[in-house]
Amino acid sequence: MTVHLIAGAGYIGEALARALVARGDTVLLATRSGTNVPGTTPITLDASDPDALATAAAGAATIFLATGPRQYHRWPQLWPPMHRAAIEAAHRSSARLVLMGNLYGYGEDSAMPMSETTPLHPTEPKGQVRAEGWTLALAAQARGEIEVVEVRASDYFGPGAGRNSQLGSTFFGPVLAGKTARVFGSPTEPHSWCYRADIVATLIAAADYRGAWGRVWHVPAAKPLSRAEITERVNRLTGEEGRVKALSPVFLRLLGFFVPFIRAANDSSYQFNRPFLVDSSETERLLGVHATPWAESLAAVIESYRAPAERAGA
Structure with missing residues (x-):
């Protein structure tokens, strides 16, 4: 069985865990509280702790970083340790790293629609920290230390989306x-919205991809x-x-x-x-994922x- 480590059991992480279990994979689910999703092995750890994350990732084929700071205004302080820990854990364990990302890094001045090749030009702190995390991961891949991709989604919606979703x-x-x-x-x-099932499908397809890594995938939106x-x-x-x-x-x-x-x-x-x-044509063509x-x-x-x-x- 393929073994995956998922850091985070929030709205996306939990659904990702259930989908991987449903297809017969082994899922290690790492959270601060030891969240138990049926069929997974819960692990209690802090995703910003590189040693704990690396230990948990031993033997895993993939690390999914599907968590994020709840304190929206503290992203600039709280994201960098998690990015560094995930990169270090991927390096030590030889697991491939899949980052769950968003579109903030493209910034206010990006031409529409934003594609997988649109350059990052963040114009506010949250976008800056996400762009810096991706740059750090790419540098690690360039040094031959890891293989990494980032799956970027626009605002999510779907059954169970709570108050934090603009369509919740x-x-x-x-x-x-x-x-x-x-x-x-x-x-x-007009706004592109990403359905939770499509986000999960893109994450899984990105992890399964056998082409070149060190790239971005956009979640298809209707x-x-x-x-x-x-x-x-x-x-x-x-x-x-x-x-x-x-x-x-x-x-x-x-x-x-x-x-x-x-x-x-x-x-x-x-x-x-x-x-x-959002333009997700490359994702649709290469991964075969389409919007619901x-x-x-x-x-x-x-x-x-x-x-x-x-x-x-x-």
């Missing part, structure tokens, strides 16, 4: 109740839609009359003076105030909200 519970909850969802940024700008358009589609599917409205930018700027998380979010508000589009159609993904999300209510009323 604070969006779908009100819309499915026929109320108004208050959103960060413009609700009318047709770019604004949150207003998504609301309209949900209304048609449910018969509800949900609405979407932007949170006041002035209010968010004022709140940012007192709440570090909001201040950090404001730094990347450009992603929601103009078109934010909106009709299928929205139906699954709607069902995930309805099912608990139906069980409660049974």
